[in-house]
Amino acid sequence: EVEQYSRQFGAWLLSDGGLQKGDRVAVQLPNLLQYPIAAWGILRAGLILVNTNPLYTERELQHQLSDSGAKALVTLADFLPAVQNVVPDTPVRTLIVTNAADMISPQPAPETRLGDDVNVVAFPQVLEQGEGKQLPTCNATMHDVAVLQYTGGTTGVAKGAMLTHGNIFTYTAQSDAVVRESTVSLDNPDILIAPLPIYHVFGLSLYLVGNFIRGGKAILIPNPSDLDGMMDIMVATPFTGFAAVNAMLVAMLQHPRFDDIDWSNNGRGTLTGGAALVPEVAREWVERTGTPIYEGYGLSETAASLTVNTEKDSQLGTVGKPLIGQQVKIVNSSGEEVGVGEEGELVVRGGQVMLGYWQRPEATEEAIDEQGFFHTGDVAVLQEDGFIKIVDRLKDMILVSGFNVYPNEIEAVVYEHPDIIEAAVVGKADSKSGEAVCLYAVSSNPQLSEDELRDFCRQNLTGYKIPRYVHFMDELPKSNVGKILRRELRD
Numbered sequence: 001e002v003e004q005y006s007r008q009f010g011a012w013l014l015s016d017g018g019l020q021k022g023d024r025v026a027v028q029l030p031n032l033l034q035y036p037i038a039a040w041g042i043l044r045a046g047l048i049l050v051n052t053n054p055l056y057t058e059r060e061l062q063h064q065l066s067d068s069g070a071k072a073l074v075t076l077a078d079f080l081p082a083v084q085n086v087v088p089d090t091p092v093r094t095l096i097v098t099n100a101a102d103m104i105s106p107q108p109a110p111e112t113r114l115g116d117d118v119n120v121v122a123f124p125q126v127l128e129q130g131e132g133k134q135l136p137t138c139n140a141t142m143h144d145v146a147v148l149q150y151t152g153g154t155t156g157v158a159k160g161a162m163l164t165h166g167n168i169f170t171y172t173a174q175s176d177a178v179v180r181e182s183t184v185s186l187d188n189p190d191i192l193i194a195p196l197p198i199y200h201v202f203g204l205s206l207y208l209v210g211n212f213i214r215g216g217k218a219i220l221i222p223n224p225s226d227l228d229g230m231m232d233i234m235v236a237t238p239f240t241g242f243a244a245v246n247a248m249l250v251a252m253l254q255h256p257r258f259d260d261i262d263w264s265n266n267g268r269g270t271l272t273g274g275a276a277l278v279p280e281v282a283r284e285w286v287e288r289t290g291t292p293i294y295e296g297y298g299l300s301e302t303a304a305s306l307t308v309n310t311e312k313d314s315q316l317g318t319v320g321k322p323l324i325g326q327q328v329k330i331v332n333s334s335g336e337e338v339g340v341g342e343e344g345e346l347v348v349r350g351g352q353v354m355l356g357y358w359q360r361p362e363a364t365e366e367a368i369d370e371q372g373f374f375h376t377g378d379v380a381v382l383q384e385d386g387f388i389k390i391v392d393r394l395k396d397m398i399l400v401s402g403f404n405v406y407p408n409e410i411e412a413v414v415y416e417h418p419d420i421i422e423a424a425v426v427g428k429a430d431s432k433s434g435e436a437v438c439l440y441a442v443s444s445n446p447q448l449s450e451d452e453l454r455d456f457c458r459q460n461l462t463g464y465k466i467p468r469y470v471h472f473m474d475e476l477p478k479s480n481v482g483k484i485l486r487r488e489l490r491d
Helices: 002-014 034-044 058-068 077-089 123-130 165-181 201-213 227-236 246-253 279-289 361-367 407-414 450-458 486-490
Strands: 024-028 048-051 072-076 094-098 119-122 145-151 159-164 191-194 217-220 241-244 270-272 293-299 304-308 326-331 343-350 374-382 388-393 398-400 403-405 420-430 434-443 469-472
Touching: 002 034, 002 123, 024 034, 024 058, 034 048, 034 123, 034 201, 058 077, 058 145, 058 159, 072 077, 077 094, 094 123, 119 123, 145 165, 145 201, 159 165, 165 201, 165 304, 191 201, 191 227, 201 217, 201 241, 201 293, 201 304, 227 246, 241 246, 246 270, 246 279, 270 279, 279 293, 304 326, 326 374, 343 388, 361 374, 398 420, 398 434, 403 407, 407 420, 407 434, 407 450, 420 486, 450 469
Parallel strands: 024 048, 024 072, 048 145, 072 094, 094 119, 191 217, 191 241, 241 270, 270 293, 434 469
Antiparallel strands: 145 159, 293 304, 326 343, 343 374, 374 388, 398 403, 420 434
């Protein structure tokens, strides 16, 4: 069915949609059946998939659509109020709208107030009109860009990591090797409970690509924050594997129905990534589920995992060993490889490393050196036994429940408040989300409250970027040239 529907979807994009090879198509959806149909249709048509967070504010959405040059957008009808405000100021000229239940009971496209220069069409209508059309054989090469996976940087500007067909193919081969080495033999294809969003590189690689092309199934969870609903599904559905970030594990362990879940079919165990796995959480998870838990490490720029703890070779407190087909080194500030047990920046070279950042040659040159090694910005240690431990980050990036949060972006919004004189954002360790956003601010108005400042941020920032902690200060620590010292605030 996915083959059939995605062929119809891709054929429509190239005919009625007027798109050509290399054009970008943004998909702004939660985990719905429409996602794999749209994504595979885009890829099969030789177009470029732009994964887009449904939680984006209008400002964030406009930046990504404009930066990527997306000519088409697939979105949920629920998001139309914001989308209608943004699309006229972007290159998007085809808007495909879907209702959550369209693959069960097709609905017409809702009315929009967009002008005549934007073609608005319902998702079921696209499938219907594409049914009789031919989808030309895709002539994309391994070097052609398949996905723009947006991530940030120390500048706070979201950048599109160009993942090629070859990058994704390489990751799939790497993950296949891990599955083949497993001693777990399943009679039927894997069935994964899928709460990780497909628009995130973890969910994209795991559900949409890796497990899918091995013939596995994914039980898509559109709203993982609805723990009651997810628990109902997990109690009622036998599954062979599960993946989540640390924050989700914490929330699940506290849920009253957690122990009602039958983990006996979970031969693959639980895979975690996106944020550091807290050892205490891991131990409780193993004790209560009776199944193993494996931590991995990767980035948007590497199509997913670089290292992973496997069933045969696992060590809690580390991110495992490098996957096959890549070179991983720990280097000092001069780019020289350090010895075993010494701290340094983790760098990697291999077929899964991105082509570069979309239309940002300077940022690409900064991230990938002349030898082709991608600099992760993470401080790591290679142990004597070959396991890698992530120690700290060189960059000021904050990792909240697996999502990258960049201080400059938040500070830029805070500075727009008329009462704010100075602002600085750092990460604070948090047992639930890994890290939490902590804002230090100097205000000209002594009556300005923490809640008022949070509400101001909420107008322009996605939920996980809102400062959890707000501290007002008389002044912020600075260097002798006037640069705010985030390190002192963090310490």
